[in-house]
Amino acid sequence: MLCSGLWPPAATPFAADMSPNIPAFVSHCQGLLRDGADGLAVLGTTSEANSLTLDERIALIDSLPAAGIAADRLLPGTGACAVGDAVYLSRHAARLGCAGVLLLPPFFYKGVPDEGLYRYVADIVAGVGDSRLRIYLYHIPQMAGIGWSPDLISRLLADFPDTVVGLKDSSGDWQNTRTILETFPGFAVFPASEAVLTEALALGAAGCISASANINANGIANLIARLRCGEDAADAQKAVSAVRTAITRFPLVPAIKAVLAERTGDGNWARLRPPMMALDDGQLADLRADPALRSVLQ
């Protein structure tokens, strides 16, 4: 079954020694599901996944089924520059019964041909060797420097129709999202922002995987529910878009964690691994004073 609806890329809290705080992570994930998330896109960019060792990533994935969250509600990020690392993480996710994996391209490399990215995916599929594997391509060219073009998606869908099943579009380029939605009906496309949900769901998007869902899962889940019932949800769309606009005025991951720290009173959320930095005092004051964020700070 394809993923659909709201899959927040759950943020990763760090203890005072900067190790992942597993209990706080599990609690946050449980809260997101309670707030209406359909699943959890753990170990994405917002989760600081690339700042975590492979062992830390495995431990975070495993902590959720251990806490009673069904593995089929998990969509972990498993892309890596080294095919061997991507195979290791993706195989673990497939064996665990995860809904799928969110696959970054090998982001160190720039200017590489589509054929090289095709082989990256093909080698991962072969290396995992598990028919349960479901790949959602993770398109975030402003961070990765490379991405999944429509031509490449077309070829991957033709050759791996049961495995390559969807895409998260973090490009922020609505025209790209629209092109993919229109070109590949049935492909599970997730925009990375709830601000385009009304338009995207109307064009057949599967849902959204949005950083700001960490702080507004309830609002976004309600919007999706109303849109699915065919209701006019302009007011709900406006409300979630206002939160999104407000939070993206700040460095996004630090701001998400600052809101979580404020809301929970748990200092674990205020920590980020370098090179990301917590908001400074001036930014924090601005964030606390922003009327559009009042609803998510409490």
Added chain:
Amino acid sequence: MLCSGLWPPAATPFAADMSPNIPAFVSHCQGLLRDGADGLAVLGTTSEANSLTLDERIALIDSLPAAGIAADRLLPGTGACAVGDAVYLSRHAARLGCAGVLLLPPFFYKGVPDEGLYRYVADIVAGVGDSRLRIYLYHIPQMAGIGWSPDLISRLLADFPDTVVGLKDSSGDWQNTRTILETFPGFAVFPASEAVLTEALALGAAGCISASANINANGIANLIARLRCGEDAADAQKAVSAVRTAITRFPLVPAIKAVLAERTGDGNWARLRPPMMALDDGQLADLRADPALRSVLQ
């Protein structure tokens, strides 16, 4: 003792099963030293380091002292997006007695503040906890998307004077190389191209760490030797620059490996890990026919 002279970023050959071919790698490294290299900047970009798992990288590093190459002639790349990975590799190198480590910034992240990159280095220094650690910053903004600014270098030199000792400038921006050379006398600066060697050594550069040294170590080592003796080496500079210009008309790493495959007759060199791709037949024909490359193809 600081690194100086020619430190080729040794390419990594792959066996038919795409695992690193350790014997072929050791043989290549021994050949580079025989040809006049002062040391080996293994596990750099040309080495496809980011396509290798941590275990593979450790095995490649360890293979060289095991074959009788002194560890103090090794400058392995150890930068990684996760501080934990960079600490693991850097600690291994320091304990082994390597001359230093070449440190990429955490390249997934973009638009991060210098303070975040400072903390990345500070956390690695603290995490390694070994006074033998010597860090050479690896500046390659066109791949990493982030880099080491003069302001940041200045701060790192002030706070870690015994540890942060040099920089490889792969920016291809001669003005940047010149600025760093002029601003930080005594800092061991390595341009990534032998085409600027005459000018760079005159300004106090330590040497060069150049991809094309994989195929022209002898020529570059001779140029450095003559420049160090104060000779007019315009002819030698012109000759190595001609090879450099010719090889950089092709995708660089695939072309380096194609030359090594031609020269050695060893098909292990023709393989690259995705997303990089071997030269196609047309490119190979062009490469073989290039008069400027004749001297390095034999």
